[in-house]
Amino acid sequence: KAGVTQTPRYLIKTRGQQVTLSCSPISGHRSVSWYQQTPGQGLQFLFEYFSETQRNKGNFPGRFSGRQFSNSRSEMNVSTLELGDSALYLCASRVGFNEQFFGPGTRLTVL
Amino acid sequence: GQQVMQIPQYQHVQEGEDFTTYCNSSTTLSNIQWYKQRPGGHPVFLIQLVKSGEVKKQKRLTFQFGEAKKNSSLHITATQTTDVGTYFCAGCNNNNDMRFGAGTRLTVKP
Numbered sequence: 001k002a003g004v005t006q007t008p009r010y011l012i013k014t015r016g017q018q019v020t021l022s023c024s025p026i027s028g029h030r031s032v033s034w035y036q037q038t039p040g041q042g043l044q045f046l047f048e049y050f051s052e053t054q055r056n057k058g059n060f061p062g063r064f065s066g067r068q069f070s071n072s073r074s075e076m077n078v079s080t081l082e083l084g085d086s087a088l089y090l091c092a093s094r095v096g097f098n099e100q101f102f103g104p105g106t107r108l109t110v111l
Numbered sequence: 112g113q114q115v116m117q118i119p120q121y122q123h124v125q126e127g128e129d130f131t132t133y134c135n136s137s138t139t140l141s142n143i144q145w146y147k148q149r150p151g152g153h154p155v156f157l158i159q160l161v162k163s164g165e166v167k168k169q170k171r172l173t174f175q176f177g178e179a180k181k182n183s184s185l186h187i188t189a190t191q192t193t194d195v196g197t198y199f200c201a202g203c204n205n206n207n208d209m210r211f212g213a214g215t216r217l218t219v220k221p
Contacts, residue, residue, distance in 0.1 A: 033209070042117075042213035043154070043199060056208050090153060097207055099144060099156035 001026055004093050004103035012109045018079040021106045025072050025093030032074040033100065034066060037088040049074050086110045113138050115202045117212025125220050130187040132215035134200035142203045143176055143183045148214070149196040190219050
């Protein structure tokens with residue numbers, strides 16, 4: 001089985017721009033979660049989608065949004081980028097209460 | 112909301128020494144999972160604990176889940192340079208909401 005894939009792997013944007021990140025879960029996994037990782041901040045939970053519905057949301061501003069498609073692929077959008085949004089964005093897929101499988105991440109740099 | 116605290120934030124040990132990281136949840140968990148992230152990599156699942164007081168071993172790694180299902184620990188015996196990385200705990204509540212601890216970054220001096 002192919003693992004979780006994320007595109008693009010690296011991205012450079014400037015302040016004020018918006019960005020869309022994509023995540024393809026493992027086949028058969030209907031749950032996709034997104035995390036922001038910055039040095040010293042661990043994994044900050046953004047949101048989780050299940051069957052095209054946002055099931056849970058972390059404490060991030062409304063500039064961060066997401067969606068999930070019928071094939072379970074998910075996208076995350078960040079509008080009006082700020083310097084502090086520079087981070088590694090990880091998505092993970094899972095089945096039920098089981099382990100999460102992480103993708104390689106998208107490294108976003110905001111200049 | 113559910114919070115998961117993990118200590119220490121950093122741990123530097125000499126190769127051969129033991130290492131322990133601790134995880135505490137503000138609420139009772141249905142299960143707890145542990146992940147390892149190597150430098151430059153992404154988190155990889157290590158183990159899941161479900162039962163109160165459960166203890167599981169993987170070679171030199173020992174995982175414990177507290178009796179109240181609110182705390183957990185990961186202990187590594189006789190660390191090796193291959194153990195380097197950041198160890199995360201992730202607590203899952205009865206609503207299947209998962210929250211990660213801040214992680215413990217382990218460095219090992221040969």
